[in-house]
Amino acid sequence: MPxxxxxxVLNDPPYESARTATAFRIIDAAIRRGYDVNVFAYEGAVxxxxxxxxxHANAVHGRDVAGEDHPTTSAWVREVLELARERSIKLxxxxxxxxxxxxxxxxxxxxxxxxxxxxLWSFVNTSTNTLVIPTR
Amino acid sequence: MLQILTVxxxxxxxxxxxxxxxxxxxxRNNGAHIDLLFRSSAVSYVVRGQSPIxxxxxxxxxxxxPDIAYEVAALMSKDCRIFALAExxxxxxxxxxxxxxxxxxIARAELPALLRGYTNIWQW
Amino acid sequence: xxxxVFIAARDPWEGVExxxxxxxxxxLAEARDAVTVYLTENGAFAARAPAGEQFLSPLIxxxxxxxxxxxxxxxxxxxxxxxxxxxxxxxxxxxxDLLAEGRPSLWF
Numbered sequence: 001m002p003x004x005x006x007x008x009v010l011n012d013p014p015y016e017s018a019r020t021a022t023a024f025r026i027i028d029a030a031i032r033r034g035y036d037v038n039v040f041a042y043e044g045a046v047x048x049x050x051x052x053x054x055x056h057a058n059a060v061h062g063r064d065v066a067g068e069d070h071p072t073t074s075a076w077v078r079e080v081l082e083l084a085r086e087r088s089i090k091l092x093x094x095x096x097x098x099x100x101x102x103x104x105x106x107x108x109x110x111x112x113x114x115x116x117x118x119x120l121w122s123f124v125n126t127s128t129n130t131l132v133i134p135t136r
Numbered sequence: 137m138l139q140i141l142t143v144x145x146x147x148x149x150x151x152x153x154x155x156x157x158x159x160x161x162x163x164r165n166n167g168a169h170i171d172l173l174f175r176s177s178a179v180s181y182v183v184r185g186q187s188p189i190x191x192x193x194x195x196x197x198x199x200x201x202p203d204i205a206y207e208v209a210a211l212m213s214k215d216c217r218i219f220a221l222a223e224x225x226x227x228x229x230x231x232x233x234x235x236x237x238x239x240x241x242i243a244r245a246e247l248p249a250l251l252r253g254y255t256n257i258w259q260w
Numbered sequence: 261x262x263x264x265v266f267i268a269a270r271d272p273w274e275g276v277e278x279x280x281x282x283x284x285x286x287x288l289a290e291a292r293d294a295v296t297v298y299l300t301e302n303g304a305f306a307a308r309a310p311a312g313e314q315f316l317s318p319l320i321x322x323x324x325x326x327x328x329x330x331x332x333x334x335x336x337x338x339x340x341x342x343x344x345x346x347x348x349x350x351x352x353x354x355x356x357d358l359l360a361e362g363r364p365s366l367w368f
Binding site for chain 2: 014015016018020021024025028055058059060061067068069070071075076078079080082083104114
Binding site for chain 3: 176
């Protein structure tokens with residue numbers, strides 16, 4: 001039986017929109033449901049996997065780095081890659097290469113690859129469904 | 137200074153706070169006199185019972201979810217006045233009994249008088 | 261495959277876009293297409309009764325299936341007991357399953 005494959009097209013950079021957390025919830029849920037997932041990160045979303053992100057303390061909250069436990073989207077990317085690996089699910093996370101170059105975020109977490117709209121078109125043609133999460 | 141917030145829940149899960157509430161706290165802690173006006177979807181920030189508990193991505197489970205109502209109340213405890221636009225609350229069906237104590241309901245017609253009381257007005 | 265999924269993530273009081281999309285959903289449903297609207301993020305504001313009835317009751321009457329993200333409800337302090345009649349809380353896994361059916365899915 002052919003596997004169900006979902007493709008998500010993300011556009012938002014980290015820390016700018018509620019759509020980012022929702023996108024990760026969808027990816028997480030899809031993996032747990034046993035669906036293969038493709039992510040095409042476009043425009044600002046190429047920074048989601050930027051390996052140089054770092055959590056920080058929060059003096060307003062009165063918490064140190066450990067206490068604040070501030071998420072980074074790069075850590076979330078690692079989490080869903082690991083979740084997929086553990087469950088033998090295919091998660092293919094592709095950053096649009098030109099978007100990476102413009103933004104200088106070419107240090108992505110391991111498991112994320114550089115690609116182009118050709119990858120997106122390949123995803124679309126081999127997926128059960130494609131969801132674009134647009135930005136505003 | 138009057139901070140006017142119009143957008144609610146923008147990246148609050150990732151930041152574990154609202155960036156403008158956080159900034160307001162930080163400025164207040166540095167001595168600024170700040171009041172806040174919530175308009176549009178941001179009127180939701182004065183509602184009791186906001187509880188984004190349980191965000192999970194892979195093995196990561198959020199241990200410090202944002203507590204927006206707490207942060208609003210904490211600003212009030214620092215002598216910041218908090219206002220919410222009455223009409224925007226009403227159209228969304230948010231009644232006074234659902235709202236934190238101490239929040240001032242401001243009608244649209246009262247906005248000019250409110251704004252005249254500030255030299256710095258920042259709309260976010 | 262007939263059928264659509266509309267993911268409504270924006271506060272319907274914030275502009276005409278939400279209204280236009282709800283009208284589109286209603287039209288599709290009246291033409292006998294299966295339409296599901298999934299309310300999430302600030303779209304969940306529409307689920308608060310009775311204020312949201314103006315947006316959602318016509319959709320329900322037209323046969324649109326309306327689901328709401330329970331996480332978005334709790335994030336906004338909207339209890340399940342105060343949700344517009346006919347709107348069903350549905351975890352995000354249910355949205356994922358709808359996507360997996362292959363229906364054209366639009367996010368707005």
